Amino acid sequence: MANLLWSAFNVVVALGLLYATVQAARLLRQRFGITLAIFFSLGMVLLASRGSSPPAMPNANLLGSLPPGTPLGNGSAINTTTLGSGMKLMMLAEYFETAGVVKPRGLYAAIQGVVIGHRWRPVLGTATQAGQQLRYVAVLEHSWLLLGVPIFKQTQEYTGAMPLAAL
Known part of the structure; x- marks a missing residue:
């Protein structure tokens, strides 16, 4: 609210x-x-x-940059978390799966909804396999803006689990 x-x-x-x-x-x-x-x-x-700039969050990989020669991912999972006031956090994870073992390659975050006066910037994240799910932790910096000028910043941590495709 x-x-x-x-x-x-x-x-x-x-x-x-x-x-x-x-x-x-x-x-x-x-x-x-x-x-x-x-x-x-x-x-x-x-x-x-x-002072104004687009409120869209850049598509940064929260897991960091991939080393050269990393194989392309062959699976993905998505999770949506309600933030309140009609806004949602959408998390997308891509992974490389071989013989039931999942190696996360990327974790991406996006905010959906009315974001006038707000900006989210990804800071870091982790993703690990837990059975048939991919557990994630994402840290986002939330800036409160007044006419595009940052007034207050806070760091928020979001956790959740995404079901994996049939392995």
Whole structure:
């Protein structure tokens, strides 16, 4: 719920700044002409977009880089965890399986849902075989943003298990 409230707060602040910019541009146009009002508006747009960046999380392998010559994976597993406020954490693991032994190659994380004012960045992760499941631990850095500028950061650990394809 806090994530959704923070997103709504970001939208309200952005709309308030937009309203203030329009009112200031109207005043500048009345007093000094349309040229100064246009330059002011463009400057405010550039200033507001300076701190913003896409909230999408990069597709980094949480298990680290693979050494050259590592065989391609021949299996994958996926797990979805609800984070609340309509957001979900989706974990994808790829692995190489031979004779019932699973060797994880990659662990990837993605956030699905409304992420205005939030950014998740993968830090590290592990994946191990536990019977017919792949157990994972993923650590993500969650940044709370106000108009694209980080205000607060926290590290969160997510754990779970994914069923493997029939071995």
